[in-house]
Amino acid sequence: MDRSMSLTSSSPSMVASGHSRPKARGTTGALALRYVDAARWDRLASGFDGICQEQLHTYAARRWPGVDLEPVEFVSGGEVVGGALVMLQRLPLGLATIALVKWGPILAKETAPNAARTIDEMVAALVDEYADRRGMMVSIMPKVEKGPGNRLEALLAARGFVSGVGVQYPQRYVVDLGVDDDTRLAGFAQKWRYNLRKSMKAGLRFEHAGPEELGRFFTLYRMMSARKMFPDFSAIDTVDALMAMPDGTARPELFFVSKGDETVAGGIIFTRGRTACYLYGATADSALALRAGYFLHWHVITWLRENSTAQFYDLGGTDGFAGLHQFKSGMVGEAGHISPLPPVMNYASHWRARAAGMLAYKAREGLMRGRDRILVLRLNVMRRLRQRVGRAE
Incomplete structure:
Protein backbone atom coordinates (compact mmCIF):
# COMPACT_ATOMS: atom_id res chain seq x y z
CA MET A 1 0.00 0.00 0.00
CA ASP A 2 1.18 3.55 -0.72
CA ARG A 3 2.41 4.90 2.62
CA SER A 4 3.12 8.37 1.22
CA MET A 5 -0.48 9.43 1.85
CA SER A 6 -1.41 11.21 5.06
CA LEU A 7 -4.16 9.14 6.70
CA THR A 8 -5.80 10.34 9.90
CA SER A 9 -8.89 9.25 11.79
CA SER A 10 -10.84 10.06 14.89
CA SER A 11 -12.02 7.13 16.93
CA PRO A 12 -15.65 5.93 16.82
CA SER A 13 -15.89 6.26 20.60
CA MET A 14 -15.00 9.96 20.40
CA VAL A 15 -17.82 10.57 17.95
CA ALA A 16 -20.33 8.61 20.04
CA SER A 17 -19.44 10.48 23.23
CA GLY A 18 -19.74 13.88 21.60
CA HIS A 19 -16.05 14.84 21.50
CA SER A 20 -14.99 17.04 18.61
CA ARG A 21 -13.53 15.28 15.62
CA PRO A 22 -9.89 16.07 14.80
CA LYS A 23 -9.33 17.98 11.60
CA ALA A 24 -7.80 16.23 8.60
CA ARG A 25 -4.12 17.01 8.36
CA GLY A 26 -1.53 16.70 5.64
CA THR A 27 -0.49 18.69 2.64
CA THR A 28 -2.81 19.49 -0.26
CA GLY A 29 -3.57 16.33 -2.19
CA ALA A 30 -3.17 14.00 0.83
CA LEU A 31 -6.26 12.02 1.85
CA ALA A 32 -7.58 11.90 5.40
CA LEU A 33 -10.21 9.50 6.83
CA ARG A 34 -12.57 10.90 9.46
CA TYR A 35 -15.40 9.25 11.38
CA VAL A 36 -18.68 11.17 11.30
CA ASP A 37 -22.00 10.75 13.07
CA ALA A 38 -25.04 9.18 11.41
CA ALA A 39 -27.05 12.38 10.92
CA ARG A 40 -24.15 14.24 9.32
CA TRP A 41 -23.36 11.28 7.09
CA ASP A 42 -26.85 10.97 5.61
CA ARG A 43 -27.03 14.72 4.97
CA LEU A 44 -23.55 14.79 3.46
CA ALA A 45 -23.80 11.63 1.38
CA SER A 46 -27.19 12.65 -0.02
CA GLY A 47 -25.35 15.20 -2.14
CA PHE A 48 -22.73 12.77 -3.49
CA ASP A 49 -22.84 11.63 -7.11
CA GLY A 50 -22.32 8.05 -5.97
CA ILE A 51 -25.01 7.90 -3.28
CA CYS A 52 -27.25 4.83 -3.19
CA GLN A 53 -29.68 3.45 -0.63
CA GLU A 54 -27.16 0.87 0.63
CA GLN A 55 -24.87 3.70 1.71
CA LEU A 56 -27.49 5.48 3.82
CA HIS A 57 -27.24 5.01 7.59
CA THR A 58 -31.04 5.31 7.80
CA TYR A 59 -31.42 2.32 5.47
CA ALA A 60 -28.66 0.11 6.87
CA ALA A 61 -29.65 0.63 10.52
CA ARG A 62 -33.12 -0.74 9.79
CA ARG A 63 -32.02 -3.39 7.28
CA TRP A 64 -29.11 -4.81 9.30
CA PRO A 65 -29.91 -4.19 13.00
CA GLY A 66 -27.30 -6.72 14.18
CA VAL A 67 -24.26 -4.87 12.83
CA ASP A 68 -22.39 -1.76 13.94
CA LEU A 69 -22.27 1.11 11.46
CA GLU A 70 -19.36 3.49 11.04
CA PRO A 71 -19.77 6.28 8.49
CA VAL A 72 -16.45 7.76 7.33
CA GLU A 73 -15.68 10.73 5.10
CA PHE A 74 -12.53 11.30 3.09
CA VAL A 75 -10.98 14.76 2.95
CA SER A 76 -8.40 16.04 0.47
CA GLY A 77 -7.11 19.60 0.42
CA GLY A 78 -9.77 20.61 2.93
CA GLU A 79 -12.60 19.28 0.75
CA VAL A 80 -14.76 16.22 1.33
CA VAL A 81 -14.20 14.10 -1.78
CA GLY A 82 -16.10 10.94 -0.82
CA GLY A 83 -17.01 8.55 1.93
CA ALA A 84 -18.24 5.12 2.92
CA LEU A 85 -20.72 3.55 5.29
CA VAL A 86 -18.74 0.71 6.88
CA MET A 87 -20.76 -2.16 8.37
CA LEU A 88 -18.97 -4.10 11.13
CA GLN A 89 -20.07 -7.72 11.48
CA ARG A 90 -18.48 -9.40 14.49
CA LEU A 91 -18.11 -13.14 13.99
CA PRO A 92 -18.97 -15.75 16.65
CA LEU A 93 -16.51 -16.40 19.50
CA GLY A 94 -14.79 -13.11 18.77
CA LEU A 95 -12.69 -14.73 16.05
CA ALA A 96 -12.69 -11.69 13.79
CA THR A 97 -14.73 -8.79 12.44
CA ILE A 98 -15.71 -8.11 8.84
CA ALA A 99 -15.73 -4.46 7.74
CA LEU A 100 -18.17 -4.47 4.82
CA VAL A 101 -18.75 -1.62 2.37
CA LYS A 102 -21.73 -2.24 0.08
CA TRP A 103 -21.74 -0.35 -3.24
CA GLY A 104 -18.98 1.93 -2.05
CA PRO A 105 -16.82 3.80 -1.30
CA ILE A 106 -18.74 6.60 -3.00
CA LEU A 107 -17.44 9.73 -4.67
CA ALA A 108 -18.73 13.24 -4.18
CA LYS A 109 -18.00 13.96 -7.86
CA GLU A 110 -17.86 10.90 -10.10
CA THR A 111 -16.88 12.95 -13.15
CA ALA A 112 -13.95 14.76 -11.51
CA PRO A 113 -10.68 14.45 -13.48
CA ASN A 114 -8.99 12.69 -10.55
CA ALA A 115 -11.94 10.43 -9.66
CA ALA A 116 -10.08 7.17 -10.34
CA ARG A 117 -7.13 8.22 -8.17
CA THR A 118 -9.49 9.34 -5.39
CA ILE A 119 -11.24 5.94 -5.37
CA ASP A 120 -7.86 4.22 -5.17
CA GLU A 121 -6.81 6.41 -2.25
CA MET A 122 -10.13 5.82 -0.43
CA VAL A 123 -9.65 2.05 -0.75
CA ALA A 124 -6.09 2.42 0.56
CA ALA A 125 -7.38 4.40 3.53
CA LEU A 126 -9.98 1.75 4.35
CA VAL A 127 -7.35 -0.99 4.19
CA ASP A 128 -4.97 1.03 6.37
CA GLU A 129 -7.65 1.73 9.00
CA TYR A 130 -9.68 -1.47 9.13
CA ALA A 131 -7.32 -4.23 7.93
CA ASP A 132 -3.86 -3.02 9.02
CA ARG A 133 -4.64 -1.01 12.17
CA ARG A 134 -7.77 -2.75 13.50
CA GLY A 135 -7.11 -6.29 12.23
CA MET A 136 -10.40 -6.82 10.36
CA MET A 137 -11.26 -8.35 7.01
CA VAL A 138 -12.23 -5.58 4.60
CA SER A 139 -15.01 -6.61 2.19
CA ILE A 140 -16.07 -4.30 -0.63
CA MET A 141 -19.03 -4.92 -2.94
CA PRO A 142 -18.59 -2.82 -6.12
CA LYS A 143 -21.56 -1.28 -7.90
CA VAL A 144 -22.57 -2.43 -11.35
CA GLU A 145 -20.84 -0.76 -14.31
CA LYS A 146 -21.37 -0.86 -18.04
CA GLY A 147 -18.72 -2.68 -20.00
CA PRO A 148 -16.90 -5.99 -20.20
CA GLY A 149 -15.21 -5.35 -16.84
CA ASN A 150 -15.71 -3.42 -13.61
CA ARG A 151 -13.16 -0.73 -12.79
CA LEU A 152 -13.48 -0.96 -9.00
CA GLU A 153 -13.27 -4.75 -9.10
CA ALA A 154 -10.07 -4.48 -11.15
CA LEU A 155 -8.64 -1.84 -8.80
CA LEU A 156 -9.37 -4.02 -5.76
CA ALA A 157 -7.77 -7.07 -7.39
CA ALA A 158 -4.67 -5.00 -8.15
CA ARG A 159 -4.48 -4.05 -4.46
CA GLY A 160 -4.53 -7.67 -3.35
CA PHE A 161 -8.26 -8.17 -2.74
CA VAL A 162 -9.50 -11.69 -3.44
CA SER A 163 -12.78 -12.47 -5.17
CA GLY A 164 -15.39 -13.95 -2.84
CA VAL A 165 -19.02 -14.97 -3.13
CA GLY A 166 -21.48 -13.23 -5.42
CA VAL A 167 -25.25 -13.07 -5.70
CA GLN A 168 -26.97 -15.99 -7.41
CA TYR A 169 -28.52 -13.82 -10.12
CA PRO A 170 -26.00 -10.99 -10.61
CA GLN A 171 -27.37 -9.32 -13.74
CA ARG A 172 -28.61 -5.75 -13.25
CA TYR A 173 -30.73 -3.90 -15.78
CA VAL A 174 -29.80 -0.24 -16.27
CA VAL A 175 -31.65 2.36 -18.36
CA ASP A 176 -29.73 5.29 -19.88
CA LEU A 177 -31.69 8.46 -19.10
CA GLY A 178 -29.73 10.60 -21.53
CA VAL A 179 -31.72 9.85 -24.69
CA ASP A 180 -34.80 11.67 -25.94
CA ASP A 181 -38.26 10.09 -26.04
CA ASP A 182 -38.22 9.22 -29.73
CA THR A 183 -34.85 7.49 -29.47
CA ARG A 184 -35.90 5.71 -26.30
CA LEU A 185 -39.15 4.46 -27.83
CA ALA A 186 -37.33 3.20 -30.92
CA GLY A 187 -34.79 1.41 -28.71
CA PHE A 188 -37.35 -0.55 -26.67
CA ALA A 189 -37.94 -4.19 -27.52
CA GLN A 190 -40.86 -4.57 -29.92
CA LYS A 191 -43.13 -6.22 -27.35
CA TRP A 192 -42.29 -3.57 -24.75
CA ARG A 193 -43.18 -0.84 -27.25
CA TYR A 194 -46.46 -2.58 -28.11
CA ASN A 195 -47.50 -2.89 -24.45
CA LEU A 196 -46.58 0.70 -23.72
CA ARG A 197 -48.77 1.94 -26.54
CA LYS A 198 -51.65 -0.22 -25.28
CA SER A 199 -51.24 1.31 -21.82
CA MET A 200 -51.37 4.81 -23.27
CA LYS A 201 -54.87 4.08 -24.60
CA ALA A 202 -56.16 2.59 -21.34
CA GLY A 203 -57.15 5.85 -19.66
CA LEU A 204 -54.42 5.66 -17.00
CA ARG A 205 -53.16 8.57 -14.91
CA PHE A 206 -49.60 9.03 -13.57
CA GLU A 207 -49.02 10.76 -10.24
CA HIS A 208 -45.98 11.83 -8.22
CA ALA A 209 -47.00 11.73 -4.56
CA GLY A 210 -45.52 12.94 -1.28
CA PRO A 211 -44.42 10.76 1.66
CA GLU A 212 -47.79 11.31 3.33
CA GLU A 213 -49.24 8.93 0.69
CA LEU A 214 -47.08 5.99 1.82
CA GLY A 215 -50.07 4.22 3.40
CA ARG A 216 -51.67 4.08 -0.02
CA PHE A 217 -48.63 2.25 -1.38
CA PHE A 218 -48.58 -0.24 1.50
CA ALA A 226 -51.48 -11.80 -0.56
CA ARG A 227 -52.26 -12.47 -4.21
CA LYS A 228 -48.83 -13.78 -5.16
CA MET A 229 -48.16 -15.58 -1.86
CA PHE A 230 -44.40 -15.14 -2.30
CA PRO A 231 -42.13 -15.05 0.75
CA ASP A 232 -40.81 -11.50 1.04
CA PHE A 233 -37.04 -11.26 1.57
CA SER A 234 -36.87 -7.65 0.44
CA ALA A 235 -35.96 -4.64 2.57
CA ILE A 236 -39.54 -3.34 2.55
CA ASP A 237 -39.30 -2.80 6.33
CA THR A 238 -36.85 0.05 5.69
CA VAL A 239 -39.35 2.12 3.73
CA ASP A 240 -40.96 3.86 6.73
CA ALA A 241 -37.58 5.15 7.91
CA LEU A 242 -36.45 6.17 4.41
CA MET A 243 -39.64 8.08 3.68
CA ALA A 244 -39.34 9.88 7.04
CA MET A 245 -36.00 11.41 6.01
CA PRO A 246 -36.15 15.22 5.86
CA ASP A 247 -36.38 17.34 2.74
CA GLY A 248 -33.05 17.86 1.01
CA THR A 249 -31.78 14.36 1.77
CA ALA A 250 -31.87 11.14 -0.25
CA ARG A 251 -35.48 10.36 0.63
CA PRO A 252 -37.03 8.19 -2.12
CA GLU A 253 -39.89 9.39 -4.28
CA LEU A 254 -43.33 7.83 -4.55
CA PHE A 255 -45.28 7.34 -7.78
CA PHE A 256 -48.72 5.93 -8.62
CA VAL A 257 -50.77 4.93 -11.64
CA SER A 258 -54.56 5.11 -11.39
CA LYS A 259 -57.53 4.09 -13.46
CA GLY A 260 -60.45 6.27 -12.48
CA ASP A 261 -60.61 6.16 -8.68
CA GLU A 262 -58.58 2.94 -8.40
CA THR A 263 -54.85 2.91 -7.73
CA VAL A 264 -53.53 0.10 -9.92
CA ALA A 265 -49.74 0.43 -9.58
CA GLY A 266 -47.18 2.14 -7.39
CA GLY A 267 -43.41 2.50 -7.22
CA ILE A 268 -40.83 3.73 -4.72
CA ILE A 269 -37.79 5.10 -6.53
CA PHE A 270 -34.41 6.22 -5.17
CA THR A 271 -33.65 9.34 -7.21
CA ARG A 272 -30.50 10.94 -5.75
CA GLY A 273 -27.03 10.96 -7.28
CA ARG A 274 -26.14 9.93 -10.81
CA THR A 275 -27.92 6.56 -10.61
CA ALA A 276 -31.60 6.31 -9.65
CA CYS A 277 -32.81 2.92 -8.46
CA TYR A 278 -36.14 1.11 -8.54
CA LEU A 279 -36.66 0.00 -4.94
CA TYR A 280 -40.20 -1.43 -4.63
CA GLY A 281 -43.29 -1.81 -6.71
CA ALA A 282 -46.85 -2.93 -6.14
CA THR A 283 -49.78 -3.68 -8.45
CA ALA A 284 -53.49 -4.38 -8.25
CA ASP A 285 -55.17 -7.37 -9.92
CA SER A 286 -56.18 -5.19 -12.86
CA ALA A 287 -52.69 -3.86 -13.56
CA LEU A 288 -51.62 -6.68 -15.86
CA ALA A 289 -54.45 -6.23 -18.35
CA LEU A 290 -53.98 -2.45 -18.27
CA ARG A 291 -50.20 -2.74 -18.81
CA ALA A 292 -49.84 -0.38 -15.87
CA GLY A 293 -46.22 -1.31 -15.24
CA TYR A 294 -45.21 -0.08 -18.68
CA PHE A 295 -47.09 3.17 -18.14
CA LEU A 296 -45.50 3.67 -14.71
CA HIS A 297 -41.90 3.20 -15.82
CA TRP A 298 -42.25 5.31 -18.97
CA HIS A 299 -43.41 8.25 -16.86
CA VAL A 300 -40.87 7.60 -14.08
CA ILE A 301 -38.09 7.79 -16.69
CA THR A 302 -39.46 11.11 -17.92
CA TRP A 303 -39.75 12.43 -14.35
CA LEU A 304 -36.16 11.43 -13.55
CA ARG A 305 -34.84 13.12 -16.66
CA GLU A 306 -36.69 16.37 -15.89
CA ASN A 307 -36.49 16.52 -12.09
CA SER A 308 -33.33 14.76 -10.90
CA THR A 309 -29.57 14.64 -11.43
CA ALA A 310 -29.76 10.96 -12.36
CA GLN A 311 -28.19 9.87 -15.62
CA PHE A 312 -29.00 6.18 -15.17
CA TYR A 313 -31.95 4.20 -13.81
CA ASP A 314 -31.06 0.88 -12.19
CA LEU A 315 -34.04 -1.48 -12.40
CA GLY A 316 -32.44 -4.10 -10.15
CA GLY A 317 -32.28 -7.81 -10.88
CA THR A 318 -34.73 -10.61 -11.62
CA ASP A 319 -34.08 -13.35 -9.02
CA GLY A 320 -34.20 -15.76 -11.94
CA PHE A 321 -37.78 -14.99 -13.04
CA ALA A 322 -38.05 -15.13 -16.84
CA GLY A 323 -40.98 -12.70 -16.94
CA LEU A 324 -38.97 -10.04 -15.10
CA HIS A 325 -36.05 -10.55 -17.46
CA GLN A 326 -38.30 -10.01 -20.48
CA PHE A 327 -39.86 -6.88 -18.96
CA LYS A 328 -36.62 -5.27 -17.77
CA SER A 329 -34.45 -6.17 -20.76
CA GLY A 330 -37.14 -4.78 -23.07
CA MET A 331 -37.11 -1.50 -21.16
CA VAL A 332 -33.29 -1.25 -21.11
CA GLY A 333 -33.37 -1.44 -24.91
CA GLU A 334 -30.41 -0.51 -27.06
CA ALA A 335 -29.24 2.55 -25.11
CA GLY A 336 -28.95 0.94 -21.67
CA HIS A 337 -26.99 -2.06 -20.49
CA ILE A 338 -27.35 -5.37 -18.68
CA SER A 339 -24.25 -6.00 -16.58
CA PRO A 340 -23.36 -8.24 -13.64
CA LEU A 341 -22.78 -7.15 -10.07
CA PRO A 342 -19.22 -8.22 -9.21
CA PRO A 343 -18.66 -10.60 -6.30
CA VAL A 344 -17.61 -9.28 -2.92
CA MET A 345 -13.88 -8.54 -2.83
CA ASN A 346 -12.00 -9.37 0.39
CA TYR A 347 -8.72 -8.27 1.94
CA ALA A 348 -7.14 -9.12 5.28
CA SER A 349 -3.70 -8.27 6.65
CA HIS A 350 -3.94 -10.89 9.42
CA TRP A 351 -4.39 -14.63 8.94
CA ARG A 352 -7.10 -15.00 11.59
CA ALA A 353 -9.33 -12.37 10.01
CA ARG A 354 -8.76 -13.92 6.59
CA ALA A 355 -9.58 -17.49 7.67
CA ALA A 356 -12.57 -16.60 9.85
CA GLY A 357 -13.98 -14.21 7.28
CA MET A 358 -13.77 -16.68 4.42
CA LEU A 359 -15.38 -19.39 6.54
CA ALA A 360 -18.22 -17.05 7.50
CA TYR A 361 -18.90 -16.17 3.86
CA LYS A 362 -18.92 -19.83 2.84
CA ALA A 363 -21.38 -20.69 5.61
CA ARG A 364 -23.67 -17.82 4.64
CA GLU A 365 -23.53 -18.84 0.98
CA GLY A 366 -24.63 -22.38 1.91
CA LEU A 367 -27.55 -21.04 3.94
CA MET A 368 -28.69 -18.74 1.15
CA ARG A 369 -28.48 -21.48 -1.49
CA GLY A 370 -30.56 -23.76 0.74
CA ARG A 371 -33.15 -21.04 1.25
CA ASP A 372 -33.35 -20.43 -2.50
CA ARG A 373 -33.85 -24.15 -3.22
CA ILE A 374 -36.71 -24.29 -0.71
CA LEU A 375 -38.24 -21.18 -2.29
CA VAL A 376 -38.12 -22.72 -5.78
CA LEU A 377 -39.77 -25.92 -4.52
CA ARG A 378 -42.48 -23.90 -2.79
CA LEU A 379 -43.17 -21.82 -5.90
CA ASN A 380 -43.40 -24.95 -8.05
CA VAL A 381 -45.90 -26.51 -5.62
CA MET A 382 -47.99 -23.32 -5.60
CA ARG A 383 -47.92 -23.17 -9.39
CA ARG A 384 -49.20 -26.74 -9.70
CA LEU A 385 -51.94 -26.08 -7.14
CA ARG A 386 -53.11 -23.04 -9.10
CA GLN A 387 -53.16 -25.05 -12.30
CA ARG A 388 -55.32 -27.72 -10.65
CA VAL A 389 -57.70 -25.09 -9.27
CA GLY A 390 -57.92 -23.51 -12.72
CA ARG A 391 -58.77 -26.83 -14.36
CA ALA A 392 -61.37 -27.57 -11.69
CA GLU A 393 -63.09 -24.25 -12.33
Missing part, protein backbone atom coordinates in the same frame (compact mmCIF):
# COMPACT_ATOMS: atom_id res chain seq x y z
CA THR A 219 -52.26 -1.05 0.97
CA LEU A 220 -51.44 -1.93 -2.63
CA TYR A 221 -48.31 -3.85 -1.60
CA ARG A 222 -50.18 -5.98 0.95
CA MET A 223 -52.84 -6.84 -1.63
CA MET A 224 -50.17 -7.88 -4.12
CA SER A 225 -48.29 -9.98 -1.54
